[in-house]
Amino acid sequence: xxxxxxxxxxxxxxxxxxxxxxxxxxxxxxxxxxxxxxxxxxxxxxxxxxxxxxxxxxxxxxxxxxxxxxxxxxxxxxxxxxxxxxxxxxxxxxxxxxxxxxxxxxxxxxxxxxxxxxxxxxxxxxxxxxxxxxxxxxxxxxxxxxxxxxxxxxxxxxxxxxxxxxxxxxxxxxxxxxxxxxxxxxxxxxxxxxxxxxxxxxxxxxxxxxxxxxxxxxxxxxxxxx
Amino acid sequence: xxxxxxxxxxxxxxxxxxxxxxxxxxxxxxxxxxxxxxxxxxxxxxxxxxxxxxxxxxxxxxxxxxxxxxxxxxxxxxxxxxxxxxxxxxxxxxxxxxxxxxxxxxxxxxxxxxxxxxxxxxxxxxxxxxxxxxxxxxxxxxxxxxxxxxxxxxxxxxxxxxxxxxxxxxxxxxxxxxxxxxxxxxxxxxxxxxxxxxxxxxxxxxxxxxxxxxxxxxxxxxxxxxxxxxxxxxxxxxxxxxxxxx
Ligand SMILES: Nc1ncnc2c1ncn2[C@@H]1O[C@H](COP(=O)(O)OP(=O)(O)OP(=O)(O)O)[C@@H](O)[C@H]1O
Ligand SMILES: [Mg+2]
Numbered sequence: 001x002x003x004x005x006x007x008x009x010x011x012x013x014x015x016x017x018x019x020x021x022x023x024x025x026x027x028x029x030x031x032x033x034x035x036x037x038x039x040x041x042x043x044x045x046x047x048x049x050x051x052x053x054x055x056x057x058x059x060x061x062x063x064x065x066x067x068x069x070x071x072x073x074x075x076x077x078x079x080x081x082x083x084x085x086x087x088x089x090x091x092x093x094x095x096x097x098x099x100x101x102x103x104x105x106x107x108x109x110x111x112x113x114x115x116x117x118x119x120x121x122x123x124x125x126x127x128x129x130x131x132x133x134x135x136x137x138x139x140x141x142x143x144x145x146x147x148x149x150x151x152x153x154x155x156x157x158x159x160x161x162x163x164x165x166x167x168x169x170x171x172x173x174x175x176x177x178x179x180x181x182x183x184x185x186x187x188x189x190x191x192x193x194x195x196x197x198x199x200x201x202x203x204x205x206x207x208x209x210x211x212x213x214x215x216x217x218x219x220x221x222x223x224x225x226x
Numbered sequence: 227x228x229x230x231x232x233x234x235x236x237x238x239x240x241x242x243x244x245x246x247x248x249x250x251x252x253x254x255x256x257x258x259x260x261x262x263x264x265x266x267x268x269x270x271x272x273x274x275x276x277x278x279x280x281x282x283x284x285x286x287x288x289x290x291x292x293x294x295x296x297x298x299x300x301x302x303x304x305x306x307x308x309x310x311x312x313x314x315x316x317x318x319x320x321x322x323x324x325x326x327x328x329x330x331x332x333x334x335x336x337x338x339x340x341x342x343x344x345x346x347x348x349x350x351x352x353x354x355x356x357x358x359x360x361x362x363x364x365x366x367x368x369x370x371x372x373x374x375x376x377x378x379x380x381x382x383x384x385x386x387x388x389x390x391x392x393x394x395x396x397x398x399x400x401x402x403x404x405x406x407x408x409x410x411x412x413x414x415x416x417x418x419x420x421x422x423x424x425x426x427x428x429x430x431x432x433x434x435x436x437x438x439x440x441x442x443x444x445x446x447x448x449x450x451x452x453x454x455x456x457x458x459x460x461x462x463x464x465x466x467x468x469x470x471x472x
Contacts, residue, residue: 129280130317130376134331134383135307144330148321 009193016195020187024199027183031207034101034179035166041105042165043158046112053113054120054142064113071110077171079103084175100172108165115157119150156219163211167204180204231256231387231418232277237286239272239442246272247283248442254387259419261429261450264439265465270422273439274389277420278309291386307335310380314392316372318364324351324375325360328382336383350382351375354408370401374408387418394425426469430454438462 001009053064071079084099094102123146131141173182180203187196232254239247246269254260262270275281277288279295279302288295293305318327328347332338338346351357354374364372373393380388390409394402406428413419413432423429429436429450436453438446438461446459457463 124315124317126313126315126317127319129275130311130313130319130379131330132303133278133280133306133309133311134379135303135305135335136331137303140334144334145319149319152321 011194011198013193013195016187016191016193017199020183020191020196021199023178023183023187024180024196024203027178027180027200028203028207030097030177030183031169031179031203034097034104034169034172034177037101038104038108038165038169039162041101042108043112043162045105045109047116049109049113050116050120051142051147053117068110068113071106072114074107076104076107076168077174079106080171080175096172096175096177099175100169100177104165104168104171107168108161111161111165112158115154115161116150119154120146122153123149152222155222156215159215159218163208163215166211167208170204180207229256230254231291232420233287233289234273234277235287237273237276237288238284239269239276239281240284246442247276249286250439250442250444252437252444254418254420256418257416258434259413259421259432261433261436262420262422262439263424263426263429263436263465263469264445268439269442270439271391274311274391274420274422277389278306278311280311303335307331307383308386310377310383310385310388312373312376312380312388312390312393314395316364316369316376316396318372318375318379320364323361323363324356324367324378327364327375328379331379332382347378347382350378353381353411354378355404368401369397370404373397373405377405377408377412381412381417387420388412390419390421390423392422392424394423424469426454438465440465 049064049068053061080100080103083094083103084096087094087099127145127149128141131145132138136145169179170181172179173185176182178186180200184196184200187199188194230253232252234250234252237247237250237252238245250269250273252260252273262273264270272281276283277290277295279288283296286296290305291308293308294300295302295305318324319330322330325344325347328350329340329343332343332346333340336343348357348360351360354377356371356374356378359367359371359375364375367375377393393409394405397405402425406425409419409421409428410432421429421433433450435447436450437444438453438457438459440461446453446457446462453462454466457466
């Protein structure tokens with residue numbers, strides 16, 4: 001066997017590929033499910049925190065900033081490990097999926113809060129003044145005038161952050177979630193052949209190339225015209 | 227002589243250690259057009275913004291249309307509907323059409339149903355000759371058109387008094403005329419107006435009274451012919467001389 005044959009046999013082994021493809025496809029859907037749950041929870045919680053922060057209640061804002069900085073500073077893997085291996089010691093055990101979902105949602109929440117907050121503060125003061133001068137209250141001004149502009153401004157950075165966190169779902173393999181990477185690694189250890197990893201990489205490409213292209217489109221589409 | 231619609235007495239404003247308004251008295255009668263001039267930083271904008279409480283005065287009293295603006299019990303959002311304001315930078319909502327800009331407060335503040343709010347908004351746009359631009363977004367309008375939409379947004383609420391803070395300063399010279407025309411028509415319809423502006427030609431032609439501010443105080447006031455033609459105070463003379471040379 002030449003080196004080239006060995007290489008092909010290791011990474012592009014047709015028999016192994018056929019055997020583990022179904023597992024990888026299952027992992028593919030699981031990755032999508034996990035990512036969707038993270039994005040929903042993370043973006044909703046981040047937006048909620050940014051809205052709370054704009055109420056300008058000092059003690060509350062300190063708490064928000066503390067939480068946000070905490071989850072931006074900790075490596076996501078550490079949070080997953082803490083939730084998965086640490087919580088049972090406190091009498092609360094989470095499944096690997098739940099631990100990964102919660103950890104990555106908290107991280108996305110933290111980044112999303114900062115992104116929305118930056119958007120809200122970037123809306124010119126004159127917008128507030130114009131709305132208030134017509135008799136609109138704080139809440140109407142915020143929800144109808146300021147927030148729509150803020151959301152529009154932050155769509156590009158939000159898209160990028162969302163893509164980044166979705167890639168982070170691979171970390172869930174550490175806590176035995178059979179998402180793409182988890183399924184691929186399991187395949188490798190059963191077959192003693194790295195071909196499942198090749199399949200995994202292809203699965204990630206199939207998943208992320210459209211997302212990245214979509215992100216690019218969003219970025220140009222929502223570039224703020226003034 | 228008709229009663230004062232706007233009455234400010236002894237208004238002071240501090241920004242931290244900065245004393246910006248130092249006891250300003252200003253009364254504006256119904257249908258009067260008062261022009262406020264003065265050097266940069268003299269407190270013209272701050273005074274205007276105190277009148278509808280966008281700024282909180284440190285001291286003094288302000289009544290508008292009989293409402294005590296500084297009373298804690300006053301519903302400020304209700305009171306502000308009687309005071310229209312137009313800003314130098316237009317401040318239109320960029321994510322709404324011209325019609326949406328004008329209709330927003332009609333719906334949310336006055337509680338009109340959508341159809342009625344839009345009908346009223348359309349009328350207001352007609353008054354500034356922009357009915358045909360109702361569906362345009364601010365980004366698709368010229369600066370002059372944007373400012374006229376901003377005027378429509380304010381007059382749609384049928385205010386008792388309109389405040390203008392340098393409404394033409396951000397415009398290219400060829401667009402100033404349309405905005406001044408809209409203001410002139412508003413004046414002819416009997417609107418009470420307080421205008422901060424450097425448009426001296428407009429002041430001469432349309433103002434009932436010119437107020438000159440400097441250093442947070444009203445230094446001199448009178449009919450435009452008197453203030454421009456024969457100012458009594460040295461500071462007024464210097465300021466008028468300066469702007470006339472431009
Ligand atoms: N929000 C603020 N915080 C601190 N200082 C302020 C604030 N707003 C205004 N000032 C200060 O108050 C003073 C008066 O400002 P104001 O805007 O009323 O002047 P103005 O007469 O309108 O000047 P201009 O012709 O340049 O518009 C200035 O020294 C300004 O720097
Ligand atoms: Mg000013």
